[in-house]
Amino acid sequence: MAEAGRVLLHLSLFFILIHYTLAQQSVLNSNIERLALLDLRSSLGLRTTEWPIKSDPCNGWRGVQCKNGRVAGINISGFKRTHIGRSNPSFSVESLVNLTFLESFNASGFSLPGSIPSLFGYWLGSLQVLDLRSSSVTGAIPDSLGNLTRLDALYLSNNRLAGSIPSALGQLMKLSVLDLSRNSLAGQIPASFALLSNLSRLDLSSNYLSGPIPPGLGNISSLQSLNLSDNDLDASIPMELGNLSQLVELNLTKNLLSGSLPVELGGLRNLRRMEIGDNELEGGLPNGLFSSFDKLQVVVLSGNKFYGALPGALLSLPTLRVLDVSYNNFTGNVSTFSSNGNGTDVLFNLSNNLLYGTLASSFRNFISIDLSGNYIQGKVPEDIQSNIKLNRNCLQSLLNQRSLGSCKLFYAERGLSFDDSGAPEPTQPPLPEHEPAPKRRRKRWIYILVGLFGGIGFIVILVLVMVAVLRKCDKTIVNQRGTANVGPVPEGDNPSLPKDPTFVSGLRDSFTYEQLLCSTGGFSEANLIKHGHSGDLFRGFLDGGSTIVVKKVNFHSLKKESYMMELELFSKYSHTRLVPLLGHCSENDNEKLLVYKYMPNADLANSLYRVSEFEDDNLQSLDWITRLKIAIGAAEGLSYLHHECNPPLVHRYCKNLHFTSFIFLSF
Numbered sequence: 001m002a003e004a005g006r007v008l009l010h011l012s013l014f015f016i017l018i019h020y021t022l023a024q025q026s027v028l029n030s031n032i033e034r035l036a037l038l039d040l041r042s043s044l045g046l047r048t049t050e051w052p053i054k055s056d057p058c059n060g061w062r063g064v065q066c067k068n069g070r071v072a073g074i075n076i077s078g079f080k081r082t083h084i085g086r087s088n089p090s091f092s093v094e095s096l097v098n099l100t101f102l103e104s105f106n107a108s109g110f111s112l113p114g115s116i117p118s119l120f121g122y123w124l125g126s127l128q129v130l131d132l133r134s135s136s137v138t139g140a141i142p143d144s145l146g147n148l149t150r151l152d153a154l155y156l157s158n159n160r161l162a163g164s165i166p167s168a169l170g171q172l173m174k175l176s177v178l179d180l181s182r183n184s185l186a187g188q189i190p191a192s193f194a195l196l197s198n199l200s201r202l203d204l205s206s207n208y209l210s211g212p213i214p215p216g217l218g219n220i221s222s223l224q225s226l227n228l229s230d231n232d233l234d235a236s237i238p239m240e241l242g243n244l245s246q247l248v249e250l251n252l253t254k255n256l257l258s259g260s261l262p263v264e265l266g267g268l269r270n271l272r273r274m275e276i277g278d279n280e281l282e283g284g285l286p287n288g289l290f291s292s293f294d295k296l297q298v299v300v301l302s303g304n305k306f307y308g309a310l311p312g313a314l315l316s317l318p319t320l321r322v323l324d325v326s327y328n329n330f331t332g333n334v335s336t337f338s339s340n341g342n343g344t345d346v347l348f349n350l351s352n353n354l355l356y357g358t359l360a361s362s363f364r365n366f367i368s369i370d371l372s373g374n375y376i377q378g379k380v381p382e383d384i385q386s387n388i389k390l391n392r393n394c395l396q397s398l399l400n401q402r403s404l405g406s407c408k409l410f411y412a413e414r415g416l417s418f419d420d421s422g423a424p425e426p427t428q429p430p431l432p433e434h435e436p437a438p439k440r441r442r443k444r445w446i447y448i449l450v451g452l453f454g455g456i457g458f459i460v461i462l463v464l465v466m467v468a469v470l471r472k473c474d475k476t477i478v479n480q481r482g483t484a485n486v487g488p489v490p491e492g493d494n495p496s497l498p499k500d501p502t503f504v505s506g507l508r509d510s511f512t513y514e515q516l517l518c519s520t521g522g523f524s525e526a527n528l529i530k531h532g533h534s535g536d537l538f539r540g541f542l543d544g545g546s547t548i549v550v551k552k553v554n555f556h557s558l559k560k561e562s563y564m565m566e567l568e569l570f571s572k573y574s575h576t577r578l579v580p581l582l583g584h585c586s587e588n589d590n591e592k593l594l595v596y597k598y599m600p601n602a603d604l605a606n607s608l609y610r611v612s613e614f615e616d617d618n619l620q621s622l623d624w625i626t627r628l629k630i631a632i633g634a635a636e637g638l639s640y641l642h643h644e645c646n647p648p649l650v651h652r653y654c655k656n657l658h659f660t661s662f663i664f665l666s667f
Contacts, residue, residue, distance in 0.1 A: 027056055027058055027059065027069060028056055028057050028058045028066060028069060028070070028071065029068075029069030029070065030069070030070060030071075032098050033057075033070060033071050033098060033099055034057060035095075035098070036071075036095040036096070036097075036098035036099055037051070037057050037061070037064070037071065037095070037099075038053070039094075039095035040074075040093060040095045040096065043090075043092035043093070043094070043095065044076070044081070044085060044092065044093070044110075045081040045082045045084055045085015045086065045089070046076065046079060046081065046082070046085070047079070047080060047081070047082055050062045050063070050079060051064075057071065058071075062079075063075035063076055063077075063079070063106075065104070067101070067103075070101040071099045071101060071102060072101055072102065072103045072104070073102070073103055073104040073105075073106075074099075074102065074104070074105050074106070075104070075106040076106070076107050076110050077106050077107060077108045077109050077110060077131070078109060078110075079110055081111075089111045089112070089113055089136075090112070090113060090114050091112040091113065091114030091115065091116070091117065091137065092114075093112075093117060093119075094117065094119065096119070096120075096123070096124060097119050097123035097124075099124070100123070100124075100125075100126065101126055102124055102126060102127060103126055103127060103128045103129070104127070104128060104129040104130075104131075105124075105127065105129070105130055105131070106129065106131040107131065107132055107135050108131045108132065108133040108134055108135065108155065109133070109134050109135070110135055111135060111136045112132065112135045112136060112137055113136045113137075113138065114137070114138060114139070115137070115138060115139030115140070115142075116132070116137060116139065116141065116142055116145075116156075117142075118142045118144045119144075120142070120144065120145060120148070121142060121143075121144025121145045121146065121147040121148055122144055122147065124148065125147070125148070125149075125150065126150060127148050127150065127151060128150050128151060128152045128153070129151075129152060129153045130145075130148070130151065130153070130154050130155070130156075131153070131155040132155065132156050132159065133155045133156070133157050133158055133159075133179070134157070134158040134159070135159060136159065136160065137156065137159040137160065137161060138159070138160045138161070138162070139161065139162065139163075140161065140162060140163035140164075141156065141161055141163065141165065141166055141169075141180075141185075142166070143166045143168045144168075145166070145168070145169060145172075146166060146168025146169055146170070146171040146172065147168075147171075148172065149171065149172065149173065149174065150174060151172050151174065151175055152174055152175065152176050152177070153175070153176060153177040154169075154172070154175060154177065154178050154179070154180075155177070155179045156179065156180050156183070157179045157180065157181040157182050157183070157203065158181070158182040158183075159182075159183055160183065160184060161180070161183040161184065161185055162183070162184045162185065162186070163185065163186070163187075164185065164186060164187030164188075165180065165185055165187065165189065165190055165204075165209075166190070167190040167191070167192045168192075169190065169192070169193070170190055170191075170192025170193055170194070170195045170196060171192075171195075172196065173195065173196070173197065173198065174198055175196055175198060175199055176198050176199060176200045176201070176222075177199075177200065177201045178196070178199060178201070178202050178203070179201070179203040180203065180204050180207070181203045181204060181205040181206050181207070181227065182205070182206040182207075183206070183207055184207065184208060185204070185207040185208065185209060186207070186208040186209065186210070187209065187210070187211075188209065188210060188211035188212075189204065189209055189211070189213065189214050189217075189228075189233075190214075191214045191216055193214060193216070193217060193220075194214060194216025194217060194219050194220065196220060197219075197220060197221075197222065198222055199220050199222060199223055200222050200223060200224045200225070200246075201223075201224060201225040202217075202220075202223065202225070202226050202227070203225070203227040204227065204228050204231070205227045205228060205229040205230050205231070205251065206229070206230040206231075207230070207231055208231065208232060209228070209231040209232065209233060210231070210232040210233065210234065211233065211234065211235070212233065212234065212235035212236075212238075213228065213233055213235070213237065213238055213241075213252075213257075214238075215238040215239075215240040216240070217238070217240070217241065217244075218238060218239075218240025218241045218242070218243040218244060219240070219243070220244065221243070221244070221245065221246065222246060223244050223246060223247055224246050224247060224248045224249070225247070225248060225249040226241075226244070226247060226249065226250055226251070227249065227251040228251065228252055228255070229251045229252060229253040229254050229255070229275070230253070230254040230255075231254070231255055232255065232256055233252075233255040233256060233257060234255070234256040234257065234258065235257070235258065235259070236257065236258060236259030236260075236262075237252065237257055237259065237261065237262055237265075237276075237281075238262075239262040239264040239265075240264075241262070241264070241265065241268075242262060242264030242265045242266065242267040242268060243264075243267060244267075244268060245267060245268070245269060245270065246270055247268050247270060247271055248270055248271060248272050248273070249271075249272065249273045250265075250268065250271060250273065250274050250275065250276075251273070251275040252275065252276045252279070253275050253276060253277045253278050253279070253300065254277070254278045254279075255278075255279050256279065256280055257276070257279040257280060257281055258279070258280040258281065258282070259281065259282070259283075260281065260282065260283035260284075260286075261276070261281060261283070261285060261286065261289065261301075261306075263286035263288060263289050265289060266286075266288060266289045266290070266291070266292050266293075267292075268293075269292055269293070269294075269295075270295060271293060271295065271296055272295050272296060272297045272298070272319075273296075273297065273298040274296060274298065274299050274300070274301075275298065275299075275300040276300065276301055276304075277300045277301060277302040277303045277304070277324065278302065278303035278304075279303070279304055280304065280305065281301075281304040281305065281306065282304065282305035282306060282307070283306065283307070283308075284306065284307060284308030284309075285301075285306060285308065285310070285311050285314065286311075287311055287313075288313075289311070289313075289314075290311055290313040290314040290317065291313045293317060294317075294318060294319065295319055296317050296319060296320065297319050297320060297321045297322070298321060298322045299314065299317075299320070299322070299323050299324070299325075300322070300324045301324065301325045301328065302324045302325060302326040302327050302328070302349065303326070303327045303328075304327075304328055305328065305329060306325070306328040306329065306330060307328070307329040307330065307331065307354075308330065308331065309330070309331065309332040310325065310330055310332060310337065310350075315337060320346055321345065321346055321347070322346070322347045323346065323347070323348050323349070323350075324348075324349040325349070325350055325353070326349045326350065326351040326352050326353070326370070326373075327351070327352045327353075328352075328353055329353065329354055330350070330353040330354065330355065331353070331354040331355065331356070332355060332356075333355075333356060333357035334355050334356070334357045334358070334359065334360075334371065334374075334376055335357050335358065335360050336357075337350070337355070345367060346366070346367065347367070347368045347369075348366060348368065348369040348370065349369075349370045350369070350370065350371055350374070351370045351371060351372045351373045351374070351389070352372070352373035352374075353373070353374055354374065354375065354410075355371065355374040355375065355376060356374065356375045356376060356377065356410070356411070356414075356416065357376060357377070358376065358377060358378035358379075359376060359378065359379075359380055359381060359384065359388075359395075360381075361381050361383065361384070363381070363384045363387075363388060364381070364383050364384040364387070366387060366388070367387060368387055368388075369387065369388050369389070370388075370389040371388060371389060371390055371393065372389045372390060372391040372392050372393065373391070373392045373393075374392075374393055375393060375394050375402070375407060375410045375411070376390065376393040376394060376395060377393070377394040377395065377396075377407065377411075377418060377419055378395065378396060378419060379395070379396050379397065380395055380397075380398060394407035394410075394418070396419075396421075404420060407420075408420065511583050511584070511585045511593070511595055512585065513585050513593070515542075515585075516540060516550050516585055516593055516595070519540035519541055519542055519548065519550070520538040520539070520540040520550055523536075523538050523550075523552060527539045527540065529549065535551050535552050535553040536551070536552045537549055537550070537551055537552075538550045538551075538552065539598065540595075546598075547598040548582060548595050548596065548597065548598050549579075549595070549596040549597070549598050549599075550593055550594070550595055550596075551593065551594040551595075551596065552593055553592040553593070553594060578637065579596050579597060579599065580596065580597040581594065581595070581596055582595045582596060582597055583595040
């Protein structure tokens with residue numbers, strides 16, 4: 001009995017220990033990480049319903065996973081931003097640097113316009129999964145991602161990434177999935193990818209990659225899916241790809257590949273999908289290429305220059321479901337095809353080739369077959385017309401056929417007999433003898449030309465609008481000024497400006513120096529927006545949650561009269577194109593502070609020009625409609641300063657006020 005009691009006591013202690021351990025793991029132990037998550041919530045504009053401030057992040061925050069009391073995973077896929085967050089979405093995730101145990105970051109489908117921060121590669125050494133699919137990411141892929149040696153999966157598809165693929169990604173030895181598809185990446189595929197020995201899926205499709213396929217990819221024995229389609233890859237298909245014995249899917253369609261189909265691809269014994277259409281491949285199909293495939297289900301060889309007979313092994317594949325060899329120069333008697341083909345539950349497309357002969361009744365066993373654009377003659381058996389396409393052939397008593405002359409010529413050139421007892425009935429006008437395969441490159445050139453002429457059209461409209469605005473301004477000057485004197489203001493002569501800021505008319509609220517010091521974190525570098533020639537600009541946060549901009553005016557670099565002029569202007573004049581002045585601080589004689597409304601969209605220069613690849617990660621490309629609105633808005637602001645202010649302000653005042661830097665902030 002005592003023994004049973006001891007066992008029960010031990011079991012109770014064991015379950016209590018497990019419960020305590022799980023409870024500890026469900027509570028965030030790091031205050032630094034909690035602050036980092038709060039900062040991330042603020043910078044991304046996440047809703048409090050998903051990340052409530054009163055709940056523990058490890059226990060009550062959606063998408064947050066913890067291990068041992070530390071943040072291990074963040075998943076914001078499918079999240080919705082607040083109204084303020086939607087007005088200025090950006091890739092602001094700097095607070096992630098404090099989550100040193102983070103293993104997974106998933107923001108797929110969540111808009112993060114801007115470049116991928118280099119900090120991912122420098123501070124998130126524990127990261128194993130980075131998923132930014134469909135996140136509106138722009139710019140280049142940073143080389144620093146090559147430092148994430150623990151990374152298992154990298155998803156960057158369906159964005160606007162540009163530039164070349166960093167060869168540093170070849171250092172990710174543990175990587176199993178690399179998906180960079182549907183971007184605007186250019187250059188060659190890095191040869192260093194041959195070092196990714198654990199890679200199982202590589203998808204670089206729908207980019208602008210050029211050059212040859214690296215033969216070293218054939219060394220990745222673990223590769224199961226290789227998709228390089230819809231690029232500009234050239235040269236021949238490397239025979240080394242035949243070493244990928246685990247490969248299940250191979251997609252090389254829509255490239256510029258040339259040469260013949262390597263017989264070494266027969267080593268892909270586990271292959272289920274082979275898609276190599278829309279290239280410049282030529283030659284005959286090797287006899288032994290398809291004899292070893294017992295799992296192959298989809299074969300797409302369309303849009304090439306293959307010729308010769310279709311191998312019987314290809315037509316007789318036991319697991320075949322789709323065969324598309326259209327738009328080639330394959331030849332042969334269709335009766336042979338009907339006897340070898342496995343038509344049950346298979347879709348065949350043999351259109352636009354050089355097949356000839358007559359149709360047999362066995363074609364009724366095929367569920368769907370396209371034989372249009374060939375040279376098949378004779379009559380069509382009545383029981384097979386519903387499942388077969390036969391346009392542009394040499395068939396009797398059937399519409400939309402080739403001309404009798406072209407049919408006779410085809411058979412005569414090959415020494416074959418042609419039955420012209422029932423002449424074909426061609427379409428009026430005659431259809432082309434052999435239509436070329438549609439190529440993606442032709443569409444691409446169309447898109448380029450449309451974009452080019454569309455851009456030129458927008459520039460012309462922009463110039464016309466600016467000319468109209470300037471003409472209107474000139475007329476306003478004549479109407480308002482008449483014969484008034486116009487000229488430079490004499491130096492030292494500005495009677496409209498007061499000597500003391502306390503007497504400035506219409507002055508906004510006063511702030512204490514301590515209040516502004518706390519709001520900007522002691523004017524820290526982290527809150528510095530930019531250095532100006534008349535003072536530095538800092539971001540600040542008031543107690544009520546409002547964001548402000550504090551201009552720290554230094555009289556060592558700016559005359560007091562200029563400061564008074566700026567204070568007078570912004571307190572007296574108000575316009576939608578001028579940044580609102582909220583207040584000032586004049587406690588220090590040698591250092592004055594001006595407080596403005598914070599404009600989240602940054603300035604015009606930052607949205608038009610990039611100084612270097614390391615600056616301005618949130619840069620967004622401006623479309624022409626937005627540029628036109630900016631130009632009109634800038635003209636409205638200048639017109640107000642020149643013609644509606646009394647007295648009018650000349651251009652040098654705008655320079656002192658950094659007008660060209662701030663005008664975009666009002667949009």
